[in-house]
Amino acid sequence: MKELTVIQAIHDAMRLAMERDERVMLLGEDVGKNGGVFRASEGLQERFGEHRVVDTPLAESAIVGTAVGLAVAGMRPIAEIQFLGFIYEAMDQIASQAARIRFRSYGQYTVPLVIRAPYGGGVRTPELHSDSLEALFLHTPGLKVVTPSNPYDAKGLLLAAIEDPDPVLFFEPLKLYRAFRAEVPEDWYTVPIGKARVVAEGTDVTLIGWGPTVPVIAQAAKRLDEERGYSCEVIDLRTISPMDTDAIVASVEKTGRAVVVHEAVLSGGVGAEVAARIQERAFFSLEAPVVRVTGYDTPYPVPSIEDVWLPDVERVMAAVEETMRI
Amino acid sequence: MKTYAACEPVPVYRVLAEDGSLVGEAPDLSGERLVELYRWMVLTRIFDQRALNLQRQGRIGTYAPFSGQEAAQIGSFAALDPQDWVFTSYRELAGVMFHGFPMETALLYTMGHPEGTKSPADRRIFPVQIVIAAQLLHAVGAGWACRLRGERSIATAYFGDGATSQGDFHEAMNFAAVFRIPVVFFCQNNFWAISVPFTKQMATPTVAQKALAYGMEGVLVDGNDVLAVYAAMKRAVDRARAGEGPTLIEAVTYRLGPHTTADDPTRYRDEAEWRKWRDERDPIPRFRKFLETRGLWSEEEERHWQEEAKRRVEEAVVRAESYPKPNPASVFDHVYGTVPPDLARQKAAFERRMNRREGRE
Numbered sequence: 217m218k219e220l221t222v223i224q225a226i227h228d229a230m231r232l233a234m235e236r237d238e239r240v241m242l243l244g245e246d247v248g249k250n251g252g253v254f255r256a257s258e259g260l261q262e263r264f265g266e267h268r269v270v271d272t273p274l275a276e277s278a279i280v281g282t283a284v285g286l287a288v289a290g291m292r293p294i295a296e297i298q299f300l301g302f303i304y305e306a307m308d309q310i311a312s313q314a315a316r317i318r319f320r321s322y323g324q325y326t327v328p329l330v331i332r333a334p335y336g337g338g339v340r341t342p343e344l345h346s347d348s349l350e351a352l353f354l355h356t357p358g359l360k361v362v363t364p365s366n367p368y369d370a371k372g373l374l375l376a377a378i379e380d381p382d383p384v385l386f387f388e389p390l391k392l393y394r395a396f397r398a399e400v401p402e403d404w405y406t407v408p409i410g411k412a413r414v415v416a417e418g419t420d421v422t423l424i425g426w427g428p429t430v431p432v433i434a435q436a437a438k439r440l441d442e443e444r445g446y447s448c449e450v451i452d453l454r455t456i457s458p459m460d461t462d463a464i465v466a467s468v469e470k471t472g473r474a475v476v477v478h479e480a481v482l483s484g485g486v487g488a489e490v491a492a493r494i495q496e497r498a499f500f501s502l503e504a505p506v507v508r509v510t511g512y513d514t515p516y517p518v519p520s521i522e523d524v525w526l527p528d529v530e531r532v533m534a535a536v537e538e539t540m541r542i
Numbered sequence: 543m544k545t546y547a548a549c550e551p552v553p554v555y556r557v558l559a560e561d562g563s564l565v566g567e568a569p570d571l572s573g574e575r576l577v578e579l580y581r582w583m584v585l586t587r588i589f590d591q592r593a594l595n596l597q598r599q600g601r602i603g604t605y606a607p608f609s610g611q612e613a614a615q616i617g618s619f620a621a622l623d624p625q626d627w628v629f630t631s632y633r634e635l636a637g638v639m640f641h642g643f644p645m646e647t648a649l650l651y652t653m654g655h656p657e658g659t660k661s662p663a664d665r666r667i668f669p670v671q672i673v674i675a676a677q678l679l680h681a682v683g684a685g686w687a688c689r690l691r692g693e694r695s696i697a698t699a700y701f702g703d704g705a706t707s708q709g710d711f712h713e714a715m716n717f718a719a720v721f722r723i724p725v726v727f728f729c730q731n732n733f734w735a736i737s738v739p740f741t742k743q744m745a746t747p748t749v750a751q752k753a754l755a756y757g758m759e760g761v762l763v764d765g766n767d768v769l770a771v772y773a774a775m776k777r778a779v780d781r782a783r784a785g786e787g788p789t790l791i792e793a794v795t796y797r798l799g800p801h802t803t804a805d806d807p808t809r810y811r812d813e814a815e816w817r818k819w820r821d822e823r824d825p826i827p828r829f830r831k832f833l834e835t836r837g838l839w840s841e842e843e844e845r846h847w848q849e850e851a852k853r854r855v856e857e858a859v860v861r862a863e864s865y866p867k868p869n870p871a872s873v874f875d876h877v878y879g880t881v882p883p884d885l886a887r888q889k890a891a892f893e894r895r896m897n898r899r900e901g902r903e
Binding site for chain 1: 687
């Protein structure tokens, strides 16, 4: 089996999908000739032609809006938004249009559309290139939101998203694009949307993260085990919407404690939703309040500050100590 | 320094004068087809007036009337094939019903029934768009898909003068021109975006001229002249089908009624202006005079058709009012292709609540 990075796994999934189904196409800014600013689509235009890998004019609303029309009329478009922070430009086309067309047409029209966007911090980008906005889309019925944390899930989730009959937002943690390699099967396989993954089993506390925070909580779990003897269960949510509540509840029923970790700002974040579901369904298993370790309620900071703003291993360890004290 | 300051004004394309006399080249349509267009203009006007009454009686909800715009809508839809994609706003019912959308479904929509947006299976009519100009991008995408899939079909986007101020208008025009998409942008300039007049919507004297800046053809047509509208649309549709790219058509017309039944146009609109459009520029008498001159229509046929049209509208009202009520739990069914587990829990709880409620009643 080949070892691939996350970005290579994404490339591999798109290549496979375009080989297998001629309705699959990619459109976005710089995705063609340039192969994408992160090279996710390198060589794909050369291979599949300009009509299937399309360099569009610079307009996010049109990239998503025309992709909606393409999807409704029989294509399987993948729309790339260059950075998640620019997705506000396309917000109406995503939240009021793509998300509601099945509903609005009473099931007559559907939007099998994938919207890919890199996100997350820690790589010294200019303003609005690092924001984590997943909560906006969890709050929008009709959308699915997935985010991989490793190469295997990146390929499997992207292929699942392409097969899905509904609009799927596929958020790619850009810090992890080339962070490490892992084994990825060469053939077609899917990772089911809506299923979390237990990264490491444990009995004392459940650590829940997704995308860029998964390596952070995995590292924290390792150190807590080594330094403090705590047994942490690590959950990679993988899908933000529809959320795998059953997996979260099953884990917390076992551990009695939970720490949720995300880069997005605290208030109204996905962590709040996770905490709410835990107290609704596992209240009597809880030994301590659910703790959130997140970005602060400020705009995403400038590069010289971002490292101390983002959740890191020390903050996660401190949060675990806090819950273990009770 | 030479600058781009003005473009050559283009006269409004017209086939019929306001008195119904022929002032241009009549399009190649049979007498039967001409009468069909006229019948639909009368039928939809009667539908529109009846819908206003139904709203006043509390039998339907908020309604956006189209009276005055029948020629623009029916004339343009007459140039489409059944399999062409149709993306409209909420004021295009005359055209959409002429195209095959049942009157009772249109009524169901305004009654708040979830099945009120369903297109007949053999048409590609997209649900009414509420967000101004959002549908233009969908039309570009659908037209694009038609070309990629090797279909003969094209896509159309219908919108008003207000929509041209939106960003999505600009983005759609630009994408369509850059990729030479088989799409027709049909703007009904009815002079009023609720209370904001055309002159406050844009600084250009026409919508049509904007096409020039995008690199596509722009057409300015008298929207109350059904024959001129048909000719303009036919030309644009043929060009799109032939791979010659998109067209922007501006049909100059007038909204004789309020924006919706919740609006009072006397607060912002000059009565003299309204009277002029109602009494001198109504597209229906104008076309009728033309047909009568040609011996295609008579006083007796008019009387008969008025009665017949009223009967058809009443039948649609009866069908809509006797349509089965929706199951409230169906609200959960068309959010996703498969109901996710947590949503299924919500649905089950909702159904238990509904059953308890019914038990009490």
